[in-house]
Amino acid sequence: MTDFVPTRIRQVKVMKFAICHELYENCDWETQCGLIAEAGYTGIEVAPFTIGTDLISHPESVFRKMQVTAQSHGLQVIGLHWLLAKTNGLHLTSPDLAVRRKTAEYLRFLARMCRQLGGTVMVFGSPAQRNLLPGVTSEEATKYACEVLDQASAEFADQQVTLCLEPLTPKETNFMNTCAEAVGIIEQL
Numbered sequence: 001m002t003d004f005v006p007t008r009i010r011q012v013k014v015m016k017f018a019i020c021h022e023l024y025e026n027c028d029w030e031t032q033c034g035l036i037a038e039a040g041y042t043g044i045e046v047a048p049f050t051i052g053t054d055l056i057s058h059p060e061s062v063f064r065k066m067q068v069t070a071q072s073h074g075l076q077v078i079g080l081h082w083l084l085a086k087t088n089g090l091h092l093t094s095p096d097l098a099v100r101r102k103t104a105e106y107l108r109f110l111a112r113m114c115r116q117l118g119g120t121v122m123v124f125g126s127p128a129q130r131n132l133l134p135g136v137t138s139e140e141a142t143k144y145a146c147e148v149l150d151q152a153s154a155e156f157a158d159q160q161v162t163l164c165l166e167p168l169t170p171k172e173t174n175f176m177n178t179c180a181e182a183v184g185i186i187e188q189l
Contacts, residue, residue, distance in 0.1 A: 018043030018078050025050045033073040049086035057111055063116035075175040079121030080114050084129035091128040093141035104151035115159040125166040127173035130136055141175050146188045
């Protein structure tokens, strides 16, 4: 009988790379996935505006088919970014209650869309759609942003989607420029 000496198995963590697919937006989704996989990426971050201007009218099957196509190329849709880019009538820090409600409704839709694509992360950048509007203070904007995000938060939880707040430089936006400001919003929520 031979003695068995267990060997230590070393766990290796693999870093995966994802790319924002709007770099390829002039190609159809199948071609985008092929090019992204060929470039060595394993994930795709989807910008909703590249799919269409009236996403809410798209059937779920469109998003599920996109997920299957990505998977057929060895890719995973990790989530969404540029959430409000190229939208009309949506704004995170608007003083208009109707605009805030419409924005929260759209974010809830995006959470469902994200899951249908197979994603689990939504990154709120969208600098133009969070800028302080004339007459709105930073404190008021924070209150409005918290209201919108709070209205959408149950859907994020239901869909198991994490919303990430992306601080951007003052060259891009005048609201939520630092990690501390993003953390402040998170703490208020």
